[in-house]
Amino acid sequence: MNPYLTRRGALGLGAGAGTAILLSACGDSGPNEKVTGGGPNAAPAATAYTGPNVSLAFWNGFTGGDGAFMKTLIDQFNTEHQNIKVSMNVYQWADYYQKVPAAVSSGNGPDLGIMHVDSVATNAARGVILPLDDLAASLSLTEDDFSPPVWQAGVYNQKRYGIPLDVHPLGLFYNKTVMEKAGLDPEKPPATADEYLTALDKLKSAGVQGSWATPFQFTGSMWFHSLLWQFGGDLFDAGAQKATFAQDPGVQALTWYTDLVRKGYSPRNVAQDADLVALRNGKNALNWNGIWTINTLSEDKNLQWGAAPVPQIGTQKAVWAGSHQFVQFKQRSQDDNKLTAGKVFINWISQKSLEWAKGGQVPARKDVRESAEFKALPAQAALAQQIDYVHYPPSVPGIGDALNTVVTAVNESVLLRKEPAKALSDAAAKADQILEQNRKKYGG
């Protein structure tokens, strides 16, 4: 047994994919056929299931505190629907996005799943997921039910492939105890650039580096995305033909972010998640982190913490967000009973998104967000204020490949290994090449 993952071991990582290739090559072209159906005029799907008993496999990546909430909802659904049994399998998201396409391709895919909004277009283009316009019609869902960015994000080539379950934006999480010790009002977190820098100076005087800047994707890249939009820039031009994040707004954004390190407001060389651990340990005061942080911070009974919208550093309000979207997976042979039952499940969960919100999310549906029950969840409600200015990457297949170059640029800049402008221009050049590659590949 070799001590490292050998090449054989690394290729073994693709064993599922390899098996899928062989089965795909040997079988008919079933899962690779162009997906048909869907579109804005699809007839509404059923809202109740009266067929024979079915079992539905539901795969997702809820490995955090949110998984328990989803399990509770599924148990409730199974109790209320005797002829539908949903079983949940949970994988790390990174593994999930490798396993699911391979499983679908080999004809062993799950029936239902969740995808992040930035993965929907890629998997639609690759024939992994099915259009859900009929489900949107039966739910009577229209753009008015969601904030526009949330609703538009699940569409690829004029077809809807995802039903939004939630929005998970970035927010400002703050340690009230640390703020108080530095002479700051713990009930009034900074909301503007001036307030933010003033707070950091006071914290610095009190011996605290108050805003740890992480160089890693979680959540350094998301922080940069937010700042980029706030300074009036964008990641790509219309239709994602060219990367635009290296233009002036991007340089301003990354310079501001990197200056947190250069001006001593953050330690240098912050490791992945160290910023959040420091917030809990009283060594950090202000942390831009995802809403999933609510579950983590809630576990610590001794911690006095709060959540607020991210401050407006640039010229306009903007914040990075993701969204979990329900999807249905293509099967080698279509089972109409399972398809119908699956839509009933998605329909049901969609109307229970308040329960899901308690697991640390912002409901995608406007009526749930505006309900008194949701507003009684202080952290979630605070972050929900950002709903109308959240941003997502464009719904373009393969967009994640190009976004990886931004992750690298932020990493190199915040670790002080490259100037912000240089890091971004290098990344943009690479992103342009990747975008061109993907246009050839996906025919966009």
Added chain:
Amino acid sequence: MTILQERTQAADETANPPMRRNASITPYLFLVPYFVLFAGFMLLPAIYGLWISLHDWDYLLPGKPFVGLDNYQALFDPASAVFDFFWQSMQATGIFTVASVPLLLVVPLAVALLINRKFPGRTFFRAVYFAPYVLGVAVIGVLWRFLLDPNLGAVNAVLGTTTPWTTDLPWAWISLVGVTVWWTLGFNAVIYLAGLQDIPRELYEAARIDGGGKWAEFRHVTLPGLRPVLLFVVINTVLNSANMFGQAYLITQGAPGVETRTAIMYIAQTGLRDFKMGSAAAMSYLLTIALLLISLIIFRLFRTKD
């Protein structure tokens, strides 16, 4: 003489013809099961991989256009999307291999020489040195990632330093090499121990009689005696180091930037995350060719000394 020859020939004619016919195919029958496994799980996938590397291959897209040697050409074209990243990752693999192989040859040998003596607790120490090897890369990776965390890890807390073990150079390489040596030195030590025990004791006695000291014994008896084992250890260690993936993926995540992203890590990302399997396959074959050349050179070096 003639009678004897006739008798011998008669015996041959009587007894041997059936044996000869059976003997000609028996060895191949014994080899068939292993050949089936070898062909099915090594040969065919390798050939299939070559086929994939000639295409723009995403196993879920209906179109997998034939592109000839474009995937290989892109690896040598500075203007392509993959050139910079690929050679950066090859450089990372090279740095790690050059830094870790000498240590993984010398340190285990020292450990083996120490353990090879008779002393109380010998079995205990052998177990202690070998124990980390039993753990999988995921356990090792997560364990040391937390220990080496620059801000909150135990190593910096104990040393009273703020060394960025996982987020800056050269510390990231020192961390990866250190963890790998700690993890795997037990394996090489055991191989060396087996080799040491095969060296005849008489040779040491003869060297002692001739008045040789410890160093002379080591140089003229131990090292020559270990040469066959050393060949295996060198090649095995070089190949394993060149295939390093788990440690970098878990401990440094390829940071800072992509400095510690090794070739296997980049190949895995290209093929399994970006689903550009043709490109990933081409990179794999290029790495394979490089490692074949290195192995051949090592074989030549060992043969030359004989």
